[in-house]
Amino acid sequence: MKKILITLLFLIGPIAYGQSAFAKAEQLYRADNYEKALVSFTKLYDQDGDNLGVIERLGDIAGHKKDFKTAMKYYQLLVEKKPKDAHYNFKYGGAMGLYAKSSSKLKALGMLDDIKGYLKKAAKLDPNHIESRHALSQLYCELPGIVGGSIKQSRFYANELLKISPVDGYLAHGLINEYKEEYEKAVISYTKAIETGGSLLTYRKLATVYENKLKDDKKALQTLKRAQIKHKDRQLTADIAGLEIRVQMNE
Known part of the structure; x- marks a missing residue:
């Protein structure tokens, strides 16, 4: 589950820039050469601390390195500069959620309202925002009921996904079915995801x-x-x- 959220969060890139220095740094990032990309984007940030694409990539690199606290710092800057940007609100809330998972239970509970708040804001700002709805469906599914978890709410966001992107909706429902240990229903959901999208991920989830x-x-x-x-x-x-x-050994 965590891997899915990381994939959603850090593979969504900034708008491409024409500058050659940014293009070279972006090439390093796309090649998963995060250490060299960090050096290049840090230099760009020192030159122009208001470049949103640079700030976002610094957050993305920190996320790939699982330094979610640093990722939060950069994404917070983005939200402060563009508070009505669904993309930035999702990234900030998502990084906050990943940081909370690696923190103490008490600290995570204290962050829960903010995590929900930024993810819900992203979903509200963009009625077609897939990633925030995936994250909210997963969050409500995994949380214990005593701290606000709700399968009903999880299904709500999974159903919204079905309208926006059916394959994502079926994947979300499959994850809920797995969490509830309703594995035959999960098979049905993942089979529909294969029929709708057919990505390698859909096959792997079913398998x-x-x-x-x-x-x-x-x-x-x-x-x-x-x-x-x-x-x-x-x-x-x-x-x-x-x-x-x-299979041969078991026959």
Whole structure:
């Protein structure tokens, strides 16, 4: 779950800039060379501390390095400069949520209202904002009811996703079904996600339920082999080989 939120948060990039220095720094970032990208974007920030694209990338780099406290600092600057930007509110609330997960329970509880507030603001500012709704659905699903968790609220945002992006909606419902240990329903949701989108992620989510929750290696193998027809991926090939050995051993 956490990995999904990280992916949503830090792969959403700033608007491209024409300046060559920014373009070179961005190239380093896109190549996952975060240390060199950090040096380049820091120099740009020293030259122009009001460049929103530079500030955002510094936050993104900190996020990739799992330094969520620093990421929060940069995203807060963005929100202060453009408080009605859904993108920035989502990133700030998301980084805050990831920081809270690595903090003490008491500290996390103290941040909860702010996390919800910024994510909800992002969703309100942009009725088609997918990432904030994913994050809110996940948040309400994972939180205990005593501190504001609600499957009903989680389903609400998953249903909003269905209207905006059906594949994202089915993925969100699948995660809720898994959390509730309703694995057959999760299979239905992830199957619909495959039929709607067909990304490698959708196949992997279904295969994982079969393998880890329903203990059905054959169906997990069948799912990954279907994925292999559409997607060429080295790790996928290795996973299929490992499952084939296990299935043969159990026959």
